Amino acid sequence: MSTIFRPYTPTSQRSDRSARDRLRHRQKIKDSIRDNIGDILAEESIIGRDRDKIIKVPIRSVKEYRFIYGDNAAGVAQGDGNQKPGDVVEQGQGDGQGQGQGQGGNQPGVDAFETDITLEELIAIMFDDLELPELEKKAIKEVMSEDARKRKGHRKAGIRPRLDKRATARNRVRRKLAVQGSRDIDMEDEEQRFPFHKDDMSYFHIAPTTKEASNAVVFCIMDTSGSMGTVKKYLARSFYFLLFQFVRQKYNNVEVVFIAHHTEAKEVPEADFFHKVESGGTYISSGYRKALDIIQDRYHPSLWNVYAFHCSDGDNFYSDNERALQAAEELCKVCNLFGYGEIKPSGSAYYSGSMLEVFSAIKAPNFHMITIEKKEDLWEGFRSFLMKDRASGVSAHGKVFGPQNSEGAASAAP
């Protein structure tokens, strides 16, 4: 029997057989990112970066486990003839892969590789994880958008840009056929024109409409007294970042107000908020009062969803505690969610004061306290903060609307 040679068929004529399996593999990678989101968020580099920036996320590849031998197995390899007993052929604690394993292949390798992902996608995965669709069922305040308009019906008269050409042409054809039927004219004659008439014209009518817009404002209140060091500020900033991204996912229009306080509070631009070092003592109440003033002024709770979050190391001036508690209670009344995060990097927790006890008197359901000791706590803290949001949201406002945001919770990963 003679040998058969099958000629080449260009790839374009064949189906891509591995496409489906590659897709499934990527989904697995995405799942693995989701499972490790806490670790990824703890990486400093992503916090506060541009949303469209591509970041590299090192992930362990999806492993296929088997029964394999560990690294106490001996191996045989080929050398150059100069090996003597006692020579080191492999340094350090390898995973058993590579050099020296006579028959490699089923040893556990260093199976990590990097994948590119935009921050936007990462955030989408993050909030996927938080079961966002359920969260969205919370009350979203309805605001009539001023310039929302919509095409609605036709009119005989109108301005030129609103001319409905298709309807106009249709009217003309209709009239032409009618004329043909009633008068016996040969319309097939090329010379015989049948121009548009004023009655053919049809214009779109534009009517104002109500559009539900959802607005939110995030109040970032931070203690910038002398006791707040770089590490504490960094933790606070990371938390605000998460909060801002989250609120942005949920609402069309988000504004952020930065309030820095020590013994007195002022509204500051973002750069100052994070980088300017202040000093002095702490009156927490001053920050809350400032927030209440601004809410009253610009973000009335009937029009805005208000989220406020305060980060401090809890080192308040003793005499201010009473006033702070009172202000916090007032804030709870006007906010969807008011959170207090006490930042205690490891080591500092023992010698400084704490507001946790003072604030434990607050009974409002939309108040939530968390403690952040290290980067890894951020995600857990944030989650619990939002669980609170879910629990309190509906009952606090009573109105439930469907999903609102257009960004979509589940945008595709790479």
Add this chain to the structure above:
Amino acid sequence: MSFNIDELAVWDEKIKEIVDRYRLNCYPQEFEICDHNEMLGYMAYTGMPAHYSHWSYGKAYERQKTMYDYGVSGLPYEMVINSSPCLAYLMRDNSLLLQVLTIAHVYGHNDFFANNFTFTSGTDARHVLEMFKNQANRVASYMEDPSIGVEAVEAVIDHAHAICYQRSRNLAIRQLSEDEARMRAWERAQAGPDPWREIHPAQEYKAPDLSKTPVEPQENLLQFIAQYNPYISEWKRDLLHIVDSQTQYFMPQMETKIMNEGWASYWHHKILNELGLPQGMHIEFLVRHNQVLRPHPGGLNPYHLGFVMWHDIERRWNEGDTGREWDTKDQPKRESSQHENDTPGRKKIFEVRETDRDQSFLRRFLTKELMEDLNLFQHERRGKERVVTKLPNEEAWKEVRDTMIKNVGTGSIPVIKVEDADFGKNRTLYLKHYHDGRDLQLDYAEHTLKHVARLWERDVVLETSINGKGSLLKLNGESLKIERL
């Protein structure tokens, strides 16, 4: 494309002439021309034109493609499937010489597939492609079945892949059925003929435990679970059989890597030297041949090792001598090739290519002299480093060789058998690792046990030895406990 198909056919004619002259006994041969993308695809799916879908093949593809795109690894010149007719792929961007070299190499593999006992006893070459196609269709139908779905099928294949290599390795040894195993155990318990029964009392008869499942420890985990898990659904059972039969198909290739690659290299070397290549092509041949067959310091190149060993066997049987070093210059010149076929060396290697697998091949034919020539050494872990421990000298060469045997073929897969399917009388599956000095990688063992438990649908325990101490890995639900025995 630097050649056309007619040109290849001409070379193929010439090669086949030589192949026939040397009495290689091949299946009919088919070549398919493909491009590098298709080659990547074939590599991910183990060369099969049809294969069931699973994410791990997507992973394999991505990995190969990344390595190829970044120049970490090239693509193989040849990819050949053990089937009849034997199917091989030629990459269209390769030079004419590479195509010729590949064709000659493929005939070597083809002959090996058609004659080596591991292949002839364990696989059915005529129906391989149909089997894979048919099984791919079955898996697809389960995935499309709305009552099963992709996720469930994928999960079962995940579990099955985790333990698919836990099966009997020598396919020439027939599996006993349950009844046969019971009969065997009963026979073994009977008193044999005893010529001294007059002068000492007969040995007390101990009834064998025939109620136990399995009667004899069972190595084929997938088959065992498919057979003895009473609650497993029909489609899952079918998936286990599919994965198992595909593993069985690949077993001979794992078992004969060194022999097979060495054999194909032996023949491409011989054939290309006799083809009368034009000088330019001949030089390219030497370059390519050396690229493929160069030793890999710090590792073992099966092409090189096999090639050297086949030549060594042939030389030793021709010269009736096992002591001298082998050198190409010593190769006796022969006038007619007819004559060459009848030399004792040639007869020996044809016999060995039929009757051996890598482990027996090394045990029988790897000599101390050859090991010294190859500069082999044994290495072991000492603390955090891997150090050279033994050289193939007078005292230690057998140990080095035995270590090597442990690591080739399926030797790198731990032997794990089912001892009891009803351990503790609550249907716990009792597995035992037959320890040979090598510990299991524990985190892998834990995850793999979870896979077993998902298939068995009850608790699973594994007996093994950790740092010289007998241990029992117990999996209760999701958590692993290690108990000292």
